[in-house]
Amino acid sequence: MSAIAPAHTSPESATGSGAPRRPPRRRGRAGWWLPYLLLLPAVVFELLVHIFPMVTGIWISFIKLTQQYLRNWSEAPFLGFGNYRVVVDVNGVVGKGLLNSFLITCAFTLLVVAISWVAGMAAAVALQRRFPGRGIFRTLFLIPYAIPIYAGIIAWKFMLQKDTGALNHLLFDTLHLPGEKPFWLIGGNAFWSLVIVAIWRLWPFAFLMLMAGLQSVPEDLYEASAVDGAKPFRQWRSITLPMLRPVNVVLVLVMFLWTFNDFNTPFVLFGKTAQPPAGDLISFHIYNASFLTFNFGYGSAMSVLLLIFLLIVTIAYLLFVNRRSKRA
Amino acid sequence: MRETTGARVFRVVTIVVLSLFTIFPLWVMVTSSVKPLGEVLDSFTWWPKNITLQPYIDIWNTVPLAQYFVNSLIVCTAATGISLVIAVLAAYAVSRWRFHGRNVFTTTVLSTQMFPGILFLLPLFLIFINITQATGIPLIGTRLGLIITYLTFVLPFAIWMLAGYFDGIPRELDEAAKVDGTGSMGALWHVLLPAARPGLVAVGIYSFMTSWGELLFASVLTNGPTQTLAIGLQQYSTQVNVYWNQIMAASLVVSVPIVIAFLLLQRSFVAGLTAGAVK
Numbered sequence: 001m002s003a004i005a006p007a008h009t010s011p012e013s014a015t016g017s018g019a020p021r022r023p024p025r026r027r028g029r030a031g032w033w034l035p036y037l038l039l040l041p042a043v044v045f046e047l048l049v050h051i052f053p054m055v056t057g058i059w060i061s062f063i064k065l066t067q068q069y070l071r072n073w074s075e076a077p078f079l080g081f082g083n084y085r086v087v088v089d090v091n092g093v094v095g096k097g098l099l100n101s102f103l104i105t106c107a108f109t110l111l112v113v114a115i116s117w118v119a120g121m122a123a124a125v126a127l128q129r130r131f132p133g134r135g136i137f138r139t140l141f142l143i144p145y146a147i148p149i150y151a152g153i154i155a156w157k158f159m160l161q162k163d164t165g166a167l168n169h170l171l172f173d174t175l176h177l178p179g180e181k182p183f184w185l186i187g188g189n190a191f192w193s194l195v196i197v198a199i200w201r202l203w204p205f206a207f208l209m210l211m212a213g214l215q216s217v218p219e220d221l222y223e224a225s226a227v228d229g230a231k232p233f234r235q236w237r238s239i240t241l242p243m244l245r246p247v248n249v250v251l252v253l254v255m256f257l258w259t260f261n262d263f264n265t266p267f268v269l270f271g272k273t274a275q276p277p278a279g280d281l282i283s284f285h286i287y288n289a290s291f292l293t294f295n296f297g298y299g300s301a302m303s304v305l306l307l308i309f310l311l312i313v314t315i316a317y318l319l320f321v322n323r324r325s326k327r328a
Numbered sequence: 329m330r331e332t333t334g335a336r337v338f339r340v341v342t343i344v345v346l347s348l349f350t351i352f353p354l355w356v357m358v359t360s361s362v363k364p365l366g367e368v369l370d371s372f373t374w375w376p377k378n379i380t381l382q383p384y385i386d387i388w389n390t391v392p393l394a395q396y397f398v399n400s401l402i403v404c405t406a407a408t409g410i411s412l413v414i415a416v417l418a419a420y421a422v423s424r425w426r427f428h429g430r431n432v433f434t435t436t437v438l439s440t441q442m443f444p445g446i447l448f449l450l451p452l453f454l455i456f457i458n459i460t461q462a463t464g465i466p467l468i469g470t471r472l473g474l475i476i477t478y479l480t481f482v483l484p485f486a487i488w489m490l491a492g493y494f495d496g497i498p499r500e501l502d503e504a505a506k507v508d509g510t511g512s513m514g515a516l517w518h519v520l521l522p523a524a525r526p527g528l529v530a531v532g533i534y535s536f537m538t539s540w541g542e543l544l545f546a547s548v549l550t551n552g553p554t555q556t557l558a559i560g561l562q563q564y565s566t567q568v569n570v571y572w573n574q575i576m577a578a579s580l581v582v583s584v585p586i587v588i589a590f591l592l593l594q595r596s597f598v599a600g601l602t603a604g605a606v607k
Contacts, residue, residue, distance in 0.1 A: 031512065032427070034421075034425070035421035035425035035430075038417040038420055038421035039421045039422075039433065041414045042417065042418035042433075042483070045414060045479055046436065046483070049452070049476060049483070050480060051436075053452050053455060053480075054448070054451070056454065057450060057451040060451060119346060122338075123343070123346050125338075125342075126338065126339040127343075129331065129339075137347065139591055139594075140350055141346060141350060142590070142591065142594060143587060144350055144353075145590075147587055148540050148586060149543065149558075150543055151541075151580075151582055151583045152353065152579075154576075154579055155354075156353055158575065164371060164572070166352070169372040169373075200349065200350070208598065231334075232332055232334060232335040232338075233334075260444075261445065261446070264543045264544070267544075267547070268543070268562070283444060283445070287446060287544070290449075299446075299450050303444065303446055306444055307443060307444065310442060310443075314442060
C-alpha cells in the first residue's frame with residue numbers, strides 16, 4: 001500500500017504546486033507529544049472503522065462463515081483458500097456469476113467514466129467564456145450531483161418503466177421511433193439503463209472539478225495563442241488539456257473507483273428481488289451473494305479479490321501517470 | 329477575443345444537449361409529483377391533466393416519512409460533526425508537525441479512501457453483532473451503529489481535504505499567534521480555523537451530502553424505526569400500488585433542502601475542493 005504514497009492524491013501534490021513545505025522537526029522540544037495527542041482520536045477511529053474491520057474481513061474470507069456460525073463465528077471451521085477456490089472457479093455457479101459480474105462492471109466503468117469525462121469537459125469549456133445566463137446553466141448542471149443519490153435514481157426508475165415511463169413515451173410517442181416499447185429494467189437493456197443513470201449522476205462531478213481547474217488557467221495564454229493563429233480545438237489540445245492535467249489525474253482515478261464500486265444505481269433501479277444478469281455490478285453481486293445466502297465467507301473472499309484488483313489498477317495507473325509526467 | 333463560428337456551435341450544442349439530459353428526470357419528478365395516482369399509473373404525459381397537491385400530504389402518511397427525516401438528520405449531523413472535530417485535530421497535526429508515523433498515518437488514511445464500502449460492510453456487521461453480544465450496546469438496527477459506519481467514508485476524506493487546506497494557510501500566521509502566547513491550541517482556534525472556513529464548509533457539505541444519500545450500510549444496519557430516508561423511500565413501492573406520484577413528491581421533499589444548501593455554498597465547496605488548484 002505504501003506504493004501509493006509518493007503519488008498520493010492530496011490536492012497539494014495533485015495540482016503540481018510541489019511538495020508541501022516540510023514543517024520543522026519538533027522532537028526533543030517541549031510538547032513533542034502534542035501531534036500524537038491531536039492524532040489520537042483519528043487513530044482510534046481509523047482502527048475501529050477501518051483497520052480492524054479490514055483485518056477481520058480478510059480473516060473471514062478464510063473461514064466457513066455460513067448462517068449457522070454467524071453468532072459464534074470463532075467456531076467456524078478454517079478453510080484456507082477454500083472460499084477463494086470456489087469463487088474463482090469459473091466452471092462452478094459461484095465463480096461463473098462472479099466472472100460475469102466482473103466483466104459487466106469493467107464495461108460499465110469504461111463507458112461511464114469516459115462519457116462522463118467528455119461531457120464534463122465539454123460543459124466546462126462551453127461555460128468558460130462569460131455570457132448572459134452562464135450562472136443558470138452552471139447551477140442546473142450541478143443539480144444531479146447535489147440531489148441525494150437515491151432520489152435521482154428513483155426518478156430514473158420511474159422513467160424507465162415500460163408502459164408508464166417517460167423514456168418510452170419520449171422515444172415512441174413523441175419522437176415516433178418504429179418498433180415496440182422495450183423493457184428497460186429487465187433483460188439486456190438493464191445494462192444500458194445503468195450506464196445512462198450513472199452518467200447522469202457522475203458527469204456533473206467531472207464538470208465541477210474541471211470548471212474549478214479551468215479557473216487557474218491564465219486568460220492571456222489563450223490571447224497569445226490566438227494571435228499566433230491557433231484554432232479553438234488546437235488551443236484546447238495545447239493549453240487547456242495540459243493545464244488541467246493535475247486535475248485530470250485525480251479526477252479519472254476517483255471516477256474510476258466510484259464507478260467500479262457503484263452499489264446504489266443497481267440497488268435502487270432493480271431492487272433486492274429482481275436482478276437482471278446484465279445489470280449485475282460487482283458490489284451489488286457481492287452484497288447479494290452475502291446477504292441473500294448469508295455465506296459471508298464467499299462474500300469476503302470476493303471483496304478481498306475486488307480490493308486486490310483495485311489496488312493493482314490504482315498502482316499501475318499512478319506509476320504510468322508519474323512516468324509520463326517525468327518524461328514531459 | 330472573438331469567438332469563432334465553430335466554437336459557438338460547439339458551445340450551443342453542448343449546452344442544449346446537456347441541459348435537456350439534466351432537466352429530463354427533473355421535469356418528470358416535478359410534474360409527476362402533482363399528478364393524481366390514476367394519471368401516473370397510466371401512460372406518461374408531459375403535462376399533468378389535473379394538478380393536485382395531495383401527494384405532498386399523503387407522503388407523510390403512506391410511510392412514516394417524518395420519522396425517517398429525523399433519523400437521517402440525526403445520523404448525518406452526528407457523522408458530519410464528529411468527523412469534523414476529529415479531522416480538524418488530525419489535519420492540524422499532519423499539516424504543522426513532522427513526527428514519527430506521520431507518513432504511515434497519511435498513507436493509511438488515503439488508501440482506505442479507495443476501498444469499496446462492501447469490504448467493510450460484512451466485517452462491521454459481524455463485529456457489531458459480537459460487540460452487542462459482549463457488552464449489550466445495540467449497534468445493529470440503531471442510529472449509533474450507523475453513525476460509526478458513516479465515519480468509514482466521511483472521516484478519511486475530511487482529514488485529507490482539511491490537511492490540504494491547512495497546508496495552504498501560511499505558517500507565519502499561526503506561528504505569530506503562538507509567539508503572542510496563545511499556545512498551539514489557541515493558534516488553531518483563533519487563527520487556523522477562521523482562515524480555513526471555506527474548507528470546513530466544503531468538508532461539512534460533502535460529508536453531509538454523502539451521508540444523506542448513503543444506501544449500502546443503511547440497508548443492512550437499520551430496521552423499522554431507525555431507517556433513514558434512503559431506505560424509507562423504497563417503501564412507497566412495496567405497497568399494493570406503486571405510488572409513483574408520492575415517490576416523486578417525497579424525492580423532491582428530501583432533495584430540496586440539500587440541493588439549495590449545496591447551491592448556496594457551491595463557491596465555498598469548489599474553493600475547498602480545489603484548495604491547491606486555484607491557489
